Amino acid sequence: IILLDEYQDTKEIQYLILFCIFSSRPDQTRAFIVGDQDQAIFNSLGGYAIAFDDFKQKSLLSIESLSLSYNYRSSTKIVKYFTNYRLHPGPITACSEHKEYHSVVCYDRTISANHLEDEVERLIRHSLYEQRIRPEEICIIGPQWQSLAAMTRRLMSRLPECSFDGPGMIPFGRELD
Secondary structure, three states: OEEEOOHHHOEHHHHHHHHHHHHHOOOOOOEEEOOOHHHOOOHHHOEOOOOHHHHHHHHOOOOOOOOOOEEOOOOHHHHHHHOOOOOOOOOOEEOOOOOOOOOOOOOOOOOOHHHHHHHHHHHHHHHHHHOOOOHHHOOOOOOOHHHHHHHHHHHHHHOOOOOOOOOOOOOOOOOOO
């Protein structure tokens, strides 16, 4: 029995190893695979989410796909906003005890890429000092790890009074194998 968690961040060599194990005794191998292609965050480091049908074919296993449709971490407003970016549509319902929390979502098409960092800094300062939002309640989301990592490091120097936890804070190895 093999458990593969966060399969969307698995590297090609890891898939190859798994497929060798699975195909060596498909009648005696069982697997529990958990992942979400919409949560793939390590593409830049070699991870990728193989399509379900490809995984099923290459593993030689009889796999049943199950979906979770409840989110126990985010507010309804965040869940609804996320649907704009999902790769694989399906129902998601906010079910956390904080589902009615009044999340503030900013989406501004007028800010140019050259001024994005200034705007993020302005929003953080506004949230902290004018709205009195606690730092641990502020989350900045972006589409690419590399740009967020660089921005996080620069924001750390621009906002030394803030404690950051995000890309660029942890040195992941970039080797492909």
